[in-house]
Amino acid sequence: MTREQLEQAAWWYARLNDVADGPARAAADAGFGAWYSAGDAHQQAYAAIVEADGIARACSAEQVSQDLGDAALWRAANRRRRRRHVAIAGLCGAIVVMPVAALTIRHFTQPAPVVVAAPPRVFSTATGERKTFAIDAPVDVMLDTASRVTVEGTTLTIQGQAYVSTTGKPIRLRVPGGVIRLRSGGLNVRKTATGVTVFADDASLSADYDPETAASVRLQPGRLLTLANDRVRITVPADAGAIVGWRDGWLLFDDVPLARAVAEVNRYRRVPIRISPDVSDWRISGSFRADQSASFLDAVASSLPAALVRPGDAPSISAHHTKH
Numbered sequence: 001m002t003r004e005q006l007e008q009a010a011w012w013y014a015r016l017n018d019v020a021d022g023p024a025r026a027a028a029d030a031g032f033g034a035w036y037s038a039g040d041a042h043q044q045a046y047a048a049i050v051e052a053d054g055i056a057r058a059c060s061a062e063q064v065s066q067d068l069g070d071a072a073l074w075r076a077a078n079r080r081r082r083r084r085h086v087a088i089a090g091l092c093g094a095i096v097v098m099p100v101a102a103l104t105i106r107h108f109t110q111p112a113p114v115v116v117a118a119p120p121r122v123f124s125t126a127t128g129e130r131k132t133f134a135i136d137a138p139v140d141v142m143l144d145t146a147s148r149v150t151v152e153g154t155t156l157t158i159q160g161q162a163y164v165s166t167t168g169k170p171i172r173l174r175v176p177g178g179v180i181r182l183r184s185g186g187l188n189v190r191k192t193a194t195g196v197t198v199f200a201d202d203a204s205l206s207a208d209y210d211p212e213t214a215a216s217v218r219l220q221p222g223r224l225l226t227l228a229n230d231r232v233r234i235t236v237p238a239d240a241g242a243i244v245g246w247r248d249g250w251l252l253f254d255d256v257p258l259a260r261a262v263a264e265v266n267r268y269r270r271v272p273i274r275i276s277p278d279v280s281d282w283r284i285s286g287s288f289r290a291d292q293s294a295s296f297l298d299a300v301a302s303s304l305p306a307a308l309v310r311p312g313d314a315p316s317i318s319a320h321h322t323k324h
Helices: 003-018 023-036 040-058 068-072 088-096 240-248 258-266 293-303
Strands: 084-086 108-110 121-124 131-136 139-143 148-152 155-166 171-175 178-192 195-200 206-211 217-219 224-228 231-235 250-257 283-289 306-309 316-319
Touching: 003 023, 003 040, 023 040, 023 148, 023 155, 121 131, 121 139, 131 148, 139 148, 155 240, 171 195, 178 240, 195 240, 217 231, 240 250, 250 258, 258 283, 258 293, 283 293, 293 306
Parallel strands: 155 171
Antiparallel strands: 121 148, 131 139, 139 155, 148 155, 155 178, 171 178, 178 195, 178 206, 195 224, 206 217, 224 231, 250 283, 306 316
16 A cells, blocks of 8 residues: 555545534545445555554553544644645554654645545345345445345445444444444344344444434443434343344244244244234243244244144234133
């Protein structure tokens, strides 16, 4: 990679951390995505800038530099100027000349790299399918059954259920009322008609939920973020395995209502299992393969006083009524 590529990477790093949500953000994401995917050298340059900024921030307490993290993202006082002053030269020098104590920062003026905005990309799975997509190295997305991810630059929008992971490229997940900023690690994201849940199960996770109308909150490993009815909740789930089991092809139920269990199984079936209202509140426990719903029906028939009818591929569950 060349110094020019490092300078472009630093410009994009500052830009993405500065621009607010809205049309300008969408344009910045699209522009960065086109630049980032233009070649391996661009990706290496961006990773180097991210690493250098992290080192600079870690060393700020020793006063080796005057807060290199802020300097790298220095913004001009007059935001309406066409040209943006950022501390690029110092970050680029940090990659070539180590240790950090030898770094010097000078203000550098550079116009935005000229790129052509890439169109949004869409990845999806069919009913019953589970698949992993390499979005942009090092970002991977595993999609659950009948799910979709739309990629616009560094911003991802999930429909259905997905596991999103990155090992060096910061990304954003668009959710109701704000965004999830993921710097490293992985997140389990599920979007339904009632809201969105985000589970952090990776030990190296560093993610923030940044609502548009409130202060951001940090999402630590083992925590579940729930966004529903304009409310934000962070809890510790009673059974994390039930949240992430789908990634290995399992559905885990621990004393859950039968209607809820059937709804989960139906997500993997082309023809849904029907259930009558009189048995919807019955409880069931067990571990079942997502692609083998027959074993789930066998468990219902053997463990509950239910009448199970299997006409062809359209089974139904109802209460078993004893004749007198």
